[in-house]
Amino acid sequence: MQGGVITYGLLTALAIALLVAAVTDLRRRQIDNWLNAAIALGAPLFWLAMGLSLGQIGWQIAITLGSFVIFAGLFALGWMGGGDVKLLTALALWIQPFWFAQLIFVMAVAGGVLTIIFGAWHFATRRKDKPAIPYGIAISGAGLWALASQYVPSLQNAGLFG
Numbered sequence: 001m002q003g004g005v006i007t008y009g010l011l012t013a014l015a016i017a018l019l020v021a022a023v024t025d026l027r028r029r030q031i032d033n034w035l036n037a038a039i040a041l042g043a044p045l046f047w048l049a050m051g052l053s054l055g056q057i058g059w060q061i062a063i064t065l066g067s068f069v070i071f072a073g074l075f076a077l078g079w080m081g082g083g084d085v086k087l088l089t090a091l092a093l094w095i096q097p098f099w100f101a102q103l104i105f106v107m108a109v110a111g112g113v114l115t116i117i118f119g120a121w122h123f124a125t126r127r128k129d130k131p132a133i134p135y136g137i138a139i140s141g142a143g144l145w146a147l148a149s150q151y152v153p154s155l156q157n158a159g160l161f162g
């Protein structure tokens with residue numbers, strides 16, 4: 001990995017941003033635009049620190065645009081929140097395409113578990129309104145998993161990830 005300290009500093013900042021997204025989504029059912037913008041704007045610095053080629057950057061942008069189109073469609077259908085779409089799109093700028101595909105799978109499984117938990121709580125408390133699932137928790141958790149899988153060598157060597 002190129003950029004050593006700078007790269008790990010940027011990854012740490014991304015991890016903190018993902019934790020903030022999860023907490024704010026849990027507390028307010030909202031992921032702030034400034035946070036999504038900061039994540040997106042940090043990606044080019046990460047690309048430079050990693051020494052990505054123009055071709056690799058092009059793939060990151062292509063995956064990001066494709067993800068936006070798909071997730072914006074899910075938003076239009078009412079299946080995803082706008083903050084979730086923006087968080088996933090910003091995160092796609094950071095995660096290599098292979099790992100991003102795995103992130104989507106991990107996010108879907110975690111989101112399903114989250115939905116069951118919140119649905120059960122909603123039913124148990126006899127609420128009449130539609131449950132609001134803080135899906136940013138699943139997105140952030142999957143993002144943290146992908147970062148650990150890619151960039152934490154001790155976890156990779158132990159066979160815990162990837």
